[in-house]
Amino acid sequence: MHVNVRLFARLKDIAGTGELARQAPPGATARTVWDTLVNEFAQLRDYEASISVAVNEEYSRMDVAIADGDEIAFLPPVSGG
Amino acid sequence: MNDNRIVMPTASYAVTTDTLNLEALIEAVTSTPPDTAVAAVGPGGITSFVGVVRNENAGRRVLHLEYEGYEPLVLRAFERIGTEAADRWDVRVALHHRLGTLQIGEASVMIAAASPHRADAFAACRYIIERVKQIVPIWKHEFFEGGDVWIEGATADPDDDTARQDAIRVAGG
Numbered sequence: 365m366h367v368n369v370r371l372f373a374r375l376k377d378i379a380g381t382g383e384l385a386r387q388a389p390p391g392a393t394a395r396t397v398w399d400t401l402v403n404e405f406a407q408l409r410d411y412e413a414s415i416s417v418a419v420n421e422e423y424s425r426m427d428v429a430i431a432d433g434d435e436i437a438f439l440p441p442v443s444g445g
Numbered sequence: 446m447n448d449n450r451i452v453m454p455t456a457s458y459a460v461t462t463d464t465l466n467l468e469a470l471i472e473a474v475t476s477t478p479p480d481t482a483v484a485a486v487g488p489g490g491i492t493s494f495v496g497v498v499r500n501e502n503a504g505r506r507v508l509h510l511e512y513e514g515y516e517p518l519v520l521r522a523f524e525r526i527g528t529e530a531a532d533r534w535d536v537r538v539a540l541h542h543r544l545g546t547l548q549i550g551e552a553s554v555m556i557a558a559a560s561p562h563r564a565d566a567f568a569a570c571r572y573i574i575e576r577v578k579q580i581v582p583i584w585k586h587e588f589f590e591g592g593d594v595w596i597e598g599a600t601a602d603p604d605d606d607t608a609r610q611d612a613i614r615v616a617g618g
Contacts (some may be wrong), residue, residue, distance in 0.1 A: 372515055372582065372584060373513055373584035373586070373595045374584075377595070415600070416600055416601040416602060418515070418518050421517040423522075423580075423601070423603050437582075439515065439601055440584065440595070441598050441599055441600050441601070442579075442581060442582055442583060442584060442598055442601045443583070443584050443585045443595075443596035444519075444553075444554070444578060444581045444583030445496050445574060445577050445581075
């Protein structure tokens with residue numbers, strides 16, 4: 365299935381883009397997609413313990429199953445205000 | 446005198462690259478909401494918080510900031526925070542955040558809270574800025590003398606009750 369990945373702040377800098385289209389196998393979770401990205405961009409591994417994930421513009425969890433066409437956003441620690 | 450003025454919609458929650466305007470937030474928390482009960486008690490006080498870009502951070506001389514945000518989720522997080530505040534205190538709140546390039550001294554965030562009682566208005570305003578820093582998907586890219594760095598604060602988890610309790614405690618309950 366196809367998923368649309370969104371990356372922000374330093375994650376975007378590491379990947380060189382804030383939007384990527386990726387394939388995910390049936391039964392994939394957000395973590396499956398993240399692991400694919402880490403294989404591609406090794407520096408992302410630094411964020412393993414500190415990222416948050418949003419699926420279709422709602423906060424979610426890494427172990428949540430994803431569906432074809434989902435937007436998966438990986439968020440480094442936030443610093444608004 | 447002002448009979449012909451155009452009444453602009455006043456959003457309680459906004460994320461924008463435009464300059465922020467505190468009057469818009471005060472309008473949002475004091476205008477009569479459509480669902481107000483006839484006997485509802487009106488505001489007795491309004492508190493506000495304006496966060497501005499500081500010229501120093503961690504010993505660095507800051508030149509400017511660039512704010513990035515995941516806008517649809519920013520708005521959902523704002524609504525969540527506003528609901529949390531209104532569930533705890535007798536308040537109406539507004540929360541606006543700016544994105545893009547901001548110079549030193551410019552306002553990055555504005556909060557307003559209106560309540561029949563000042564204690565609730567002060568507490569809600571403080572609570573909201575703490576929650577913004579905990580769970581709103583916005584990032585500061587700091588440009589300072591000698592380089593630039595993404596500022597990384599809290600891992601955003603709206604369901605982390607420890608963080609929420611911290612914000613309540615800082616707000617004074």
